[in-house]
Amino acid sequence: MNMFEKMxxxxxxxxxxxxxxxxxxxxxxxxxxxxxxxxxxxxxxxSKVVQKxxxxxxxxxxxxxxxxxxxxxxxxxxxxxxALTISSRFTAAWIAYSLNxxxxxxxxxxxxxxxxxxxxxxxxxxxxxxxxxxxxxxIIPQSIRRLIPPIGNEFIMIxxxxxxxxxxxxxxxxxKTSQIQSSTASPLVYLPSMAIYLTITAVxxxxxxxxxKKFSIYE
Amino acid sequence: xxxIKVENVYKNFGTLEVLKDVSFTVEAGEVVCIxxxxxxxxxxxxxxxxxxEKITSGxxxxxxxxxxxxxxxxxxxxxxxxxxASILLKTGMVFQRFNLFPHKTxxxxxxxxxxxxKGLTKDKAETLAKDIISRVGLADKINEYPSRLSGGxxxxxxxxxxxxxxxxxMLFDEPTSxxxxxxxxxxxxxxKKLAESGMTMIVVTHEMSFAREVADRILFMFDGSICEExxxxxxxxxxxxxxxxxxxxxxx
Ligand SMILES: Nc1ncnc2c1ncn2[C@@H]1O[C@H](COP(=O)(O)OP(=O)(O)OP(=O)(O)O)[C@@H](O)[C@H]1O
Ligand SMILES: [Mg+2]
Numbered sequence: 001m002n003m004f005e006k007m008x009x010x011x012x013x014x015x016x017x018x019x020x021x022x023x024x025x026x027x028x029x030x031x032x033x034x035x036x037x038x039x040x041x042x043x044x045x046x047s048k049v050v051q052k053x054x055x056x057x058x059x060x061x062x063x064x065x066x067x068x069x070x071x072x073x074x075x076x077x078x079x080x081x082x083a084l085t086i087s088s089r090f091t092a093a094w095i096a097y098s099l100n101x102x103x104x105x106x107x108x109x110x111x112x113x114x115x116x117x118x119x120x121x122x123x124x125x126x127x128x129x130x131x132x133x134x135x136x137x138x139i140i141p142q143s144i145r146r147l148i149p150p151i152g153n154e155f156i157m158i159x160x161x162x163x164x165x166x167x168x169x170x171x172x173x174x175x176k177t178s179q180i181q182s183s184t185a186s187p188l189v190y191l192p193s194m195a196i197y198l199t200i201t202a203v204x205x206x207x208x209x210x211x212x213k214k215f216s217i218y219e
Numbered sequence: 220x221x222x223i224k225v226e227n228v229y230k231n232f233g234t235l236e237v238l239k240d241v242s243f244t245v246e247a248g249e250v251v252c253i254x255x256x257x258x259x260x261x262x263x264x265x266x267x268x269x270x271x272e273k274i275t276s277g278x279x280x281x282x283x284x285x286x287x288x289x290x291x292x293x294x295x296x297x298x299x300x301x302x303x304a305s306i307l308l309k310t311g312m313v314f315q316r317f318n319l320f321p322h323k324t325x326x327x328x329x330x331x332x333x334x335x336x337k338g339l340t341k342d343k344a345e346t347l348a349k350d351i352i353s354r355v356g357l358a359d360k361i362n363e364y365p366s367r368l369s370g371g372x373x374x375x376x377x378x379x380x381x382x383x384x385x386x387x388x389m390l391f392d393e394p395t396s397x398x399x400x401x402x403x404x405x406x407x408x409x410x411k412k413l414a415e416s417g418m419t420m421i422v423v424t425h426e427m428s429f430a431r432e433v434a435d436r437i438l439f440m441f442d443g444s445i446c447e448e449x450x451x452x453x454x455x456x457x458x459x460x461x462x463x464x465x466x467x468x469x470x471x
Contacts, residue, residue: 009264033454049335055370096228117318119316119318119322120318122271122314122318123312123314123318123319123320123377125270125271126269126271126306126307126310126311126312126314127331127332127336127380127381128307128332128336128337128384129332129335129336130300130304133335133336137331137335138320138331138338141322142320142321142322184407207277217364218321218322218323218365218366219364219366
């Protein structure tokens with residue numbers, strides 16, 4: 001087998017593992033986004049208690065290593081109480097990445113909401129909208145365009161951060177790469193693997209550029 | 220019955236006293252212009268009428284409704300946010316910087332609140348909106364986004380947007396101050412037509428010729444108080460207060 005054929009022969013296994021990487025990222029960022037919207041609204045709410053709680057959440061998840069959060073959820077929780085056992089490695093990773101990305105996304109969303117001119121909220125209130133309606137109809141839709149680039153960035157970060165799941169023996173692209181590497185002792189396996197990561201990043205960048213254009217029509 | 224009654228209103232921002240014992244009334248159909256130097260508290264009193272500022276003490280009635288908690292004998296009856304919202308629907312507001320919703324077209328700007336606050340159907344709201352938009356002379360712009368309009372056109376959309384909620388009182392806070400001089404006229408004309416149609420209006424303005432021509436009454440504010448009030452003729456031709464005289468000398 002020449003070099004090229006060798007790399008091609010690894011492809012099916014690598015692509016299967018890529019499925020894990022992509023689905024973990026997509027599920028985590030989606031769940032993280034939903035949770036982060038509530039965290040962001042909590043962080044700017046009038047209630048000091050809600051503000052503090054959301055602040056503490058964000059502080060915790062941004063202030064401790066992601067790998068430690070992952071270990072804590074997968075290894076430590078079952079030992080604290082058996083009801084907290086998460087038997088699926090994928091689910092454990094999904095929870096850890098969702099909770100973690102929610103903290104980062106919450107700060108992104110809060111900043112975007114607060115960057116909207118306060119005259120927009122005043123005009124909404126003067127037109128009879130409640131705070132909730134003003135947020136839903138006026139403020140949040142306007143912040144979406146400003147959110148797209150940093151959310152795209154977060155996606156790319158998470159794609160690469162998912163490589164940490166190899167440490168709980170979940171077979172993602174990274175894990176599969178190192179498995180092949182150790183069984184074949186061939187340094188070449190890193191090349192197709194990197195190409196896959198780069199392809200995913202390129203596609204994501206393209207999608208988010210398109211989204212940004214689509215949401216910029218009114219400017 | 221007065222449309223608006225303001226009684227002994229005080230407003231502090233921290234230790235800064237911005238409104239000091241302000242009282243006035245506005246009758247139905249009246250056009251009242253508020254003039255005065257920068258920092259006098261003109262915007263603050265206007266914003267208080269729409270609850271964008273919360274007054275420190277005093278009372279504000281919109282028609283017969285007190286815009287605050289009221290005493291019922293010895294009990295304090297809290298004004299619920301639903302009650303407040305229904306009182307505030309009687310006033311519409313136009314801002315110096317338009318504050319149109321940039322992500323909505325002209326038509327959507329005007330129909331948003333009728334649909335989502337008043338519960339009108341989209342069809343009804345659009346029929347109403349198109350009529351109002353053509354009254355401010357922008358029938359050909361309904362599908363444009365605000366960023367594609369001139370300042371004067373944007374301010375006319377803002378007026379249409381407020382009118383679409385069918386308020387009984389319109390509040391204007393320096394509606395032409397952010398406009399290039401050549402665009403001021405088109406906005407003032409719309410306001411003049413509105414005044415002629417019998418709308419009750421309170422207009423904070425630096426456009427003295429507009430105040431002189433359109434106002435039924437002028438309030439001159441200085442340092443948080445109403446220093447002088449009267450018919451335009453009295454205020455402009457025969458001001459009694461020294462401060463009014465100085466102010467008019469500086470702007471005319
Ligand atoms: N949110 C605020 N916090 C603190 N001070 C404020 C606030 N809003 C207004 N002020 C102060 O209150 C005073 C009155 O302000 P206001 O905006 O009512 O004046 P104005 O008569 O409308 O002036 P202008 O002609 O410049 O618009 C000013 O001294 C201003 O600095
Ligand atoms: Mg002002």
